Amino acid sequence: MVVNHSPPTSGIFFRYEIPRKLVHLLVGSLILQAYTHGISPPQIATWNLHALLFFTGVDMLRHHSPAFNAGHHSIFGCLMRPKESARYNSLVWYLLGTYLALVLFPTDVGLVGVLILCYSDPAAAMVGRGFAGHSRYLRTGKSVVGTLAAGVVGGVIGVVFWGDTSAEASFMFTGRLEVCSGWGVSGNWAVGILGVVSGLVAAGSEFVDVWGCDDNLVIPMMSSLGLWGFLCVFGGGVRWRESLRI
DSSP: OOOOOOOOOOSHHHHTTHHHHHHHHHHHHHHHHHHHTTOOHHHHHHHHHHHHHHHHHHHHHHHHOHHHHHHHHHHHGGGSOGGGGGSOOHHHHHHHHHHHHHHHSOHHHHHHHHHIIIIIHHHHHHHHHHTGGGSOEEETTEEHHHHHHHHHHHHHHHHHHHHHSOOOTTOSOOSEEEEETTEEEEHHHHHHHHHHHHHHHHHHHHHOOSTTOOHHHHHHHHHHHHHHHHHHHHSSSOOHHHHSOO
């Protein structure tokens, strides 16, 4: 049985969950650096899986040992929300979501889905909390300005990633979008359209509630699924069965 050792929640530092957001940004930066230095997404996913198994084990131990739970909170309490004192840590869902996105989807789609979680989600949270009194709410905990912030950052991620990264054999996007039979766009126009789509799926995955699942699982999966679906239709002859890794 877990003893409730709720982490502190007062002050700007905890109100904006700065430690949690820094972890999001750090993980995203590490994944991006690993990929740009030639480490393949399957290898990154393997490291991710090892971390997932380790932290799942830590959380299981925390839920069965009050003494361990107290020590855990004394060190990592600043990274946890009060409700996580009696639940599994969001880090477990974060690692699971990023792992599934990397192993199930094509390289570019999975990576962008992960980067949306790492960068768009913190942007949505910071902006949403900062302007909480000046924005309407789409649903509990999800404001209009926060969702828009997620969309803007998601769009930037899409443009920067596909605009600066050379297409690989494992990429779904090969530089051209087929709008209709015999007519399409390529180059900067195609990247720009894909950036808009990335922004839309980032905002949508930030807003949607999937049976109460943790955002850290929902966002990378829904973002990757949305991008994958778009490229299946407009990616220029991409076969959806061949594009998935399953």
